Amino acid sequence: MMSLGTLNTLTVKKQVKFGFYLDGESWGEILLPNNVAPAGLQPGQQLSVFLYLDSEDQLIATTERPKVMVGQVAYLPVVASTKVGAFLDWGLKKDLLVPFSEQQIPLKVGQHYLVYCYVDVSNRIVASTKLDRHLHKTAAPYKEGDKVEVIVSEQTDLGYKAVVNHQHFGVLYKNEVFKPLRRGDKLTAYVVKVRDDGKLDLRLNKATFEQANVLGNQILKQLRANGGKLALTDKSAPELIYQQFGASKKAFKQAIGTLYKERKIVITEQGLLLVPEQPAADA
Missing domain, CATH: 1.10.10.10 (Winged helix-like DNA-binding domain superfamily/Winged helix DNA-binding domain)
Incomplete structure (x- = not known):
């Protein structure tokens, strides 16, 4: 099943002067422009592409990989602030919008922020700094000793709050961290315990x-x-x-x-x- 803001494997349907049309099934034909098409691409071949909306809100495919996809968390810089919100550099030509309603504090150009990427009710790919609103929506499917990927969110009195596998919150306790950590740091950690509130106690060293x-x-x-x-x-x-x-x-x-x-x-x-x-x- 295809989804917006993620990687999808699609079949090349036909070649045109300005690129290739991919078979989007119920979504219709989806353009893959020449400048992001691999050399030697032919109709009938399958290709892994990222689907998003271009500056004219038209569905488009690219072989470029953004710094964050829908359902993920990333630490990204603000490149512009407008009347509709702030825009982040996520590695694609069209910047990623953070609406004012999804800003924990007003975002400043040149600063980096930890954001969650999702598709809003208007079918736009947007981001939010209000992580508590979007994470921890399902039970944490982990057990003691599980290896996980974490992104440091913030420092607290206990230690460091971290996002686990883009979906849940965990804690790295300060008496068990023996190197300086910064917001946005990506690390491998191990689950020590799943607490009653569903949040995870973590440790960096297996x-x-x-x-x-x-x-x-x-x-x-x-x-x-x-x-x-x-x-x-x-x-x-x-x-x-x-x-x-x-x-x-x-x-x-x-x-x-x-x-x-x-x-x-x-x-x-x-x-x-x-x-x-x-x-x-x-x-």
Whole structure:
């Protein structure tokens, strides 16, 4: 099924002086101009093209790839501001509109903004800086350890808010990020937990994630064996931590940080306390 603002595989129907007409099925014939047609293209061949509306709002195809497609998030610069809204450079001849109603704050020429691209009720491809309005509309289909692609959205008191696979929100906690991050940075991350609100706890390093998971289980086992108490904290000497668990202080802090966020332990000045497991509710 064809869709506007995405890649579609279409068949070349015929060649004309100014380009090629592609078979758009129920959409009719769609022009692929000569300047974006690959050399040697012939009728009958199939081609992957991006479909959008040109400056005269006519459906047109291109082999060029924009910096963002419908259903995606990207960090793009503003190149113009007009009476209808701001325009972004998304890599095509016709710039991408951000209507005033979709601007979280007034957009300024020369500045970059994180936007979500979609097709509006008028069948226009537009963008929005109001990510909360467009993301997190479906349940997050992830499980612990899943590899995901993220784009940094903003810095918060907890760490960094990030867009996961263009569709959901997640958090990279500041005590687990060991390099400076900026809005628009694209990174690979790993799902630590899907929270009750559907948002995701993330970690950047898979090895760190796996190590913290294993170490966390060791800490819980030790707590249960010691009556729910352990005289170690994130301020304990590295030598004591290594003696107890054979792990670095950094790995220990990450592990107990995860256990704390999961509400499995309490961290006090004297040490760690195990949170008693709640009995299952009667059916």
